[in-house]
Amino acid sequence: MTILDEAPGLLEALRGEMTPKFLASRNSAGVPNVVPVITISPAEDQPDTLIFGNFLLRKTINNLNQDTRVGILVITQDLHGWVLRGDFVEFQRTGPYVDRLMSGSLLRYNAYTGIRNAGVIRVRELRGSFAIPRLQVARDFLLARLATLGGAGRDETSVVIPAPVLREYARMVAVKVLAWVAEDGYPTVVPALSLQPAGQGRLLCRKGDGRLGHPPVGATVASNILTFEAVSYQAKGRWSEKGTTGSIQVQEVYAGGPPLPGGRIA
Numbered sequence: 001m002t003i004l005d006e007a008p009g010l011l012e013a014l015r016g017e018m019t020p021k022f023l024a025s026r027n028s029a030g031v032p033n034v035v036p037v038i039t040i041s042p043a044e045d046q047p048d049t050l051i052f053g054n055f056l057l058r059k060t061i062n063n064l065n066q067d068t069r070v071g072i073l074v075i076t077q078d079l080h081g082w083v084l085r086g087d088f089v090e091f092q093r094t095g096p097y098v099d100r101l102m103s104g105s106l107l108r109y110n111a112y113t114g115i116r117n118a119g120v121i122r123v124r125e126l127r128g129s130f131a132i133p134r135l136q137v138a139r140d141f142l143l144a145r146l147a148t149l150g151g152a153g154r155d156e157t158s159v160v161i162p163a164p165v166l167r168e169y170a171r172m173v174a175v176k177v178l179a180w181v182a183e184d185g186y187p188t189v190v191p192a193l194s195l196q197p198a199g200q201g202r203l204l205c206r207k208g209d210g211r212l213g214h215p216p217v218g219a220t221v222a223s224n225i226l227t228f229e230a231v232s233y234q235a236k237g238r239w240s241e242k243g244t245t246g247s248i249q250v251q252e253v254y255a256g257g258p259p260l261p262g263g264r265i266a
Contacts, residue, residue, distance in 0.1 A: 003123050003124075010074065013080070014074060017038065017104055019074060019076055020036060020038070020075050020175045020226055021074050021075075022034055022035065022036055022073040022226075023035060023036075023040065023052065023060060024070060024188070025059075025060050025063035025067070025069075025070055025088075026069060026181050026185075028066040028067055030181045031181075031220055032181050032236075033063055033179075033222055034071075034178075034189050034223070035057065035059075035232070035234065036175075036232055036256070037057070039051075039052045039101055039104070040052045043120070045096075048122060048123040049121065049123070050072070050120075050121040051101065051121070052119045053101045053102075053115035054115050054118070054119055056257070056261040056262060057262075058262045067185075068088040068089075069085070070087070071084070071085055071127075071186060071187035071189045072121075073189040079131065079133075079137070080130070080131045081129065081130050081132075082128070082129045083126075083128045083129070083212055084125065085124045085125045085127055085188070086122055087122050087124055088121055089121065091118065092117055092118045097120070098118045102115060127212070128212045132191065132193065137172070137193050138172070140193065140194040141172045143244075144194040144195075144205050144206050144245060148196065148197070148198035148204050155249055157237075157238070158237065158251060159201060159253065160201060161200055161250055162266050165265070165266070166200070168225050168231055169196055170196055170197055171225075171227065175191075175193070175226045177189050177192055177224050178195065178205070178208070178222075180216075180219045188213065190208050190214070192208060193205075198247060201250050202248065203223060203235060203237075203248045203250060204245055204246070205245065205246060206244060206245055206246075207245060214246060216239070218238065218239065220236065220238060220239075221239045221248055222234060223248060224256070226256075230257070232255075232257055233253065234253070234254040234256060235250045235254075236248075236250070236251060236252040237249045237250040238251065250266075253266035
């Protein structure tokens with residue numbers, strides 16, 4: 001049995017065109033990057049192989065040119081999910097993978113959107129799976145909100161997070177993820193649904209499920225938010241912990257879409 005076959009529901013989720021999927025990469029210095037890549041899907045003709053469309057992925061492409069190790073998170077609307085690791089293989093400019101991605105409903109009828117090429121990933125490991133009850137989401141979000149009260153929002157290394165970004169991270173109903181580079185050098189990306197602002201320069205959340213792990217103290221991490229209106233932002237910084245919560249002193253903020261896709265905004 002292949003890696004993708006061994007997890008019930010995973011292949012179906014990967015085939016879902018509207019299923020949120022996130023791709024984490026790293027540069028040669030070990031700085032993680034994580035972005036939503038909805039086009040990630042099974043190659044079908046090759047076991048344990050995924051394909052994705054190269055669209056608005058400038059920083060990811062730069063990272064893949066430096067280091068081929070990647071992490072993937074798939075999370076369904078009912079909050080079932082899977083954490084994968086893999087190795088980027090190549091980009092294909094033409095061929096069946098490009099044709100298949102371009103024929104999907106997300107791209108087929110959009111005159112302004114297309115992929116430059118199709119990326120190929122070999123899946124190395126199913127790192128873990130999860131199912132998060134909605135009541136737990138609400139509970140963790142409220143507990144994280146309480147933890148934001150009375151704490152310092154910024155230190156001398158953090159930036160001021162732009163107001164629109166703070167507003168989106170303050171939502172409870174949005175997909176939020178956290179990525180870091182693990183000891184073996186592979187990016188790991190996990191759900192962090194309770195992540196929210198704690199002042200103008202810090203994001204805070206409840207620490208994740210121990211089965212999926214969480215960053216070591218002092219690690220450089222990347223977080224991303226994807227709303228149901230397809231708004232996305234990425235914030236990077238230094239991870240710290242206090243009791244049952246972890247926080248990011250934010251040092252960089254990036255836009256996830258137009259008019260400045262992948263551009264730094266803080």
